[in-house]
Amino acid sequence: MKASALAAELTKTRRLRTGLMTLALAVAVTGLTIASAATSPAFSSPQDSWSALLAGIGLAFPVCSPLLLAVLASRQVDIEHQSNGWIFAQTSRVTPGALCRLKLLTTGPGVGLATITASLLVLAFGLLAGDGGAPPWGLWVGYTLCVLAVNLVVLGLHILLAARIQNQLVGLGIGVLGTLFGVFASAMPAAIAHITPWGYYSLVAVAEYQGEELMLQRPAVVSIAALAALAALGFTAVTTFFDHKEA
Amino acid sequence: MQALRAEFIKLKRSLSWTVVFLLPLVMVLSGAVNTLMAGEQPDDGWHTMWLRSAVFYGLFPLAVGIGILASLVWRSEHQGGNWNALMSGPTSTWRIVAAKAGSLSLLTAGMQILLLSSVAAVGKLVFGLPGMPPPDYLGITALIAVACLPVAVLQSGLSMIFRSFAVPIAVAFTGAGLAVVLLLAELPGLVWVFPYALIGRTTQLGTGTFADSGHISAVDVLTVLGASGLLTVVLLFGSVAWLERKDF
Numbered sequence: 001m002k003a004s005a006l007a008a009e010l011t012k013t014r015r016l017r018t019g020l021m022t023l024a025l026a027v028a029v030t031g032l033t034i035a036s037a038a039t040s041p042a043f044s045s046p047q048d049s050w051s052a053l054l055a056g057i058g059l060a061f062p063v064c065s066p067l068l069l070a071v072l073a074s075r076q077v078d079i080e081h082q083s084n085g086w087i088f089a090q091t092s093r094v095t096p097g098a099l100c101r102l103k104l105l106t107t108g109p110g111v112g113l114a115t116i117t118a119s120l121l122v123l124a125f126g127l128l129a130g131d132g133g134a135p136p137w138g139l140w141v142g143y144t145l146c147v148l149a150v151n152l153v154v155l156g157l158h159i160l161l162a163a164r165i166q167n168q169l170v171g172l173g174i175g176v177l178g179t180l181f182g183v184f185a186s187a188m189p190a191a192i193a194h195i196t197p198w199g200y201y202s203l204v205a206v207a208e209y210q211g212e213e214l215m216l217q218r219p220a221v222v223s224i225a226a227l228a229a230l231a232a233l234g235f236t237a238v239t240t241f242f243d244h245k246e247a
Numbered sequence: 248m249q250a251l252r253a254e255f256i257k258l259k260r261s262l263s264w265t266v267v268f269l270l271p272l273v274m275v276l277s278g279a280v281n282t283l284m285a286g287e288q289p290d291d292g293w294h295t296m297w298l299r300s301a302v303f304y305g306l307f308p309l310a311v312g313i314g315i316l317a318s319l320v321w322r323s324e325h326q327g328g329n330w331n332a333l334m335s336g337p338t339s340t341w342r343i344v345a346a347k348a349g350s351l352s353l354l355t356a357g358m359q360i361l362l363l364s365s366v367a368a369v370g371k372l373v374f375g376l377p378g379m380p381p382p383d384y385l386g387i388t389a390l391i392a393v394a395c396l397p398v399a400v401l402q403s404g405l406s407m408i409f410r411s412f413a414v415p416i417a418v419a420f421t422g423a424g425l426a427v428v429l430l431l432a433e434l435p436g437l438v439w440v441f442p443y444a445l446i447g448r449t450t451q452l453g454t455g456t457f458a459d460s461g462h463i464s465a466v467d468v469l470t471v472l473g474a475s476g477l478l479t480v481v482l483l484f485g486s487v488a489w490l491e492r493k494d495f
Contacts, residue, residue: 024417031424031428032428035431067420068417071413071417071420169315169412172412173315176308179308187281187285188280189284
């Protein structure tokens with residue numbers, strides 16, 4: 001992979017205000033988590049304080065991520081459709097598939113940073129304003145890593161969608177449907193949640209209400225690992241197909 | 248009127264109907280599937296059906312839906328040399344802005360009618376609820392359509408300013424997120440003057456969720472109408488002023 005192509009892709013992210021989008025993701029998740037936890041009676045109870053924050057962040061990610069990731073991917077890819085960038089890149093020996101991989105490589109770290117920042121900000125809020133003692137470190141780290149993996153999978157999927165379908169309405173519409181599926185998947189059986197990448201937001205949740213009670217649980221690590229491996233294979237296969245497809 | 252007709256001709260092939268039809272339908276179906284998955288029935292009949300469909304819809308999908316429609320309404324103008332053609336034509340700035348906002352408001356009103364129709368259809372066909380939804384919901388539907396006017400004008404203005412299809416939608420989503428924080432914090436003063444919070448608050452009327460008492464008073468209705476009217480006029484003048492000053 002040429003360093004110059006990577007540098008060009010990074011320049012595009014600056015021009016497209018990708019940093020602002022990822023900042024919006026971090027702020028939205030943090031704001032929604034703090035607002036929902038602060039208004040929840042469980043947050044003021046010492047034994048449920050951390051659970052309330054984990055439940056809040058477990059809802060905030062599926063609400064905020066799908067659409068903002070769709071916007072991010074859509075903007076990053078749309079410029080190639082607008083300015084015939086696919087052919088222009090090919091003349092510089094950067095194939096469409098390689099261009100998609102570069103786009104994931106340049107936007108992925110921003111999404112990762114936003115995910116970790118949101119998690120750290122919520123953790124800091126819990127330490128400063130909560131009354132629940134030491135945080136459940138293992139669950140917190142596990143949740144952050146798992147939701148990061150889901151976010152990257154969803155981002156990759158949207159990059160491929162945006163590259164294949166020029167109409168941005170489709171990608172953003174799928175983002176909206178993904179949000180709904182991500183939010184409502186927690187009420188569905190786990191088998192159904194496994195069907196789409198957005199359902200995995202509910203599988204990584206480590207705190208959820210069972211009736212009136214807040215229960216802690218381990219994230220479905222095996223499912224997330226399988227999703228990540230399958231997504232990596234799928235992304236490689238589809239981008240390789242793009243490389244061999246006539247422009 | 249001619250400008251408005253022209254807008255609908257432009258929208259014919261824009262797939263805007265998919266948003267108008269699918270978004271309310273998907274929201275109602277999501278609420279119904281959720282209820283079925285939990286092995287429950289709508290305990291309070293039509294009230295539960297409405298509550299499960301409309302409240303979440305008003306929190307962010309509705310604002311995002313209006314954002315998508317606004318981007319579709321303005322997309323054709325940002326392509327090729329259409330912007331110059333629009334600006335150099337005989338149609339005044341005021342009529343352009345009003346026609347765009349008007350077409351968007353009509354599409355948005357259509358979404359609300361479809362929401363109520365979907366609630367009625369799913370309530371009857373899936374849950375076998377007796378009778379039809381109470382007439383109150385027709386009034387609330389009309390109020391939601393009115394409360395959507397400021398957001399429609401604002402989103403139309405944003406899609407006019409930004410060439411990007413996706414950025415105004417991201418703004419709508421962020422605005423809706425901020426509105427959820429205001430609604431959770433129960434700040435009535437700010438809720439009525441922030442367009443995205445206004446639609447969220449209006450979809451909650453009569454549901455007893457968030458800060459809603461569960462009863463709709465004349466004050467509630469007049470506040471929605473007053474706030475919507477005032478915000479719509481201010482945002483419409485703002486959009487016209489921006490287009491008058493910035494386009495040269």
